[in-house]
Amino acid sequence: QSVLTQPPSVSGAPGQRVTISCTGSSSNIGADYDVHWYQQLPGTAPKLLIYGSSHRPSGVPDRFSGSKSGTSASLAITGLQAEDEADYYCQSYDNSLSDYVVFGGGTKLTVL
Amino acid sequence: QVQLVQSGAEMKKPGASVKVSCKASGYTFTGHYIHWVRQAPGQGLEWMGWTNVNSGGTKYAQTFQGRVTMTRDTSISTAYMELSTLKYDDTAVYYCARDSSTWGNVDYWGQGTLVTVSS
Numbered sequence: 001q002s003v004l005t006q007p008p009s010v011s012g013a014p015g016q017r018v019t020i021s022c023t024g025s026s027s028n029i030g031a032d033y034d035v036h037w038y039q040q041l042p043g044t045a046p047k048l049l050i051y052g053s054s055h056r057p058s059g060v061p062d063r064f065s066g067s068k069s070g071t072s073a074s075l076a077i078t079g080l081q082a083e084d085e086a087d088y089y090c091q092s093y094d095n096s097l098s099d100y101v102v103f104g105g106g107t108k109l110t111v112l
Numbered sequence: 113q114v115q116l117v118q119s120g121a122e123m124k125k126p127g128a129s130v131k132v133s134c135k136a137s138g139y140t141f142t143g144h145y146i147h148w149v150r151q152a153p154g155q156g157l158e159w160m161g162w163t164n165v166n167s168g169g170t171k172y173a174q175t176f177q178g179r180v181t182m183t184r185d186t187s188i189s190t191a192y193m194e195l196s197t198l199k200y201d202d203t204a205v206y207y208c209a210r211d212s213s214t215w216g217n218v219d220y221w222g223q224g225t226l227v228t229v230s231s
Contacts, residue, residue: 051219087156101173103159
């Protein structure tokens, strides 16, 4: 059971907008720790997608955006493309456990 | 450019130990922590711990306390993760990853090392 909760799967048609939620608690996201998002394409290492809750590294399309509010965060993908089909993970810190760095369980995005 | 290159796949018997290496290049090795993250087949990412590459200090996830040792050799810009008393469910891809040192995220990942535990 992951400390950060994500939906197991989401789907959308090309061109549509999808969001992936990441729900935490007062000891992680709610403690004002930043949330980061990673994209993992099949058979590859994860890649940084969003850092500091809402910042995009250079090279990441502006179709990807992140936000955070209270004990939750969200990743939004607009103008969905076939190449976006991947697993997405959120990550934050937690001050209640010795597992200082925590990941969400991951969300499989399917482009219909 | 920043690169983290890991050692090759390993096959181990239950009870054995495995040591995975992660050679860094393209940046000042001592300027960033190195995390280790594993991913069992078909499963999500699991944080194992980190090494403060500058001081050698470590922090391990509770799950791995007593079984994992993370070290580094700054002379060759290489970090290591050793996991002992291997069990079948330690079969996973093990990643090293560089901490950004600013926002608390990982910004670069190694290619992963598959460790298979099988009798």
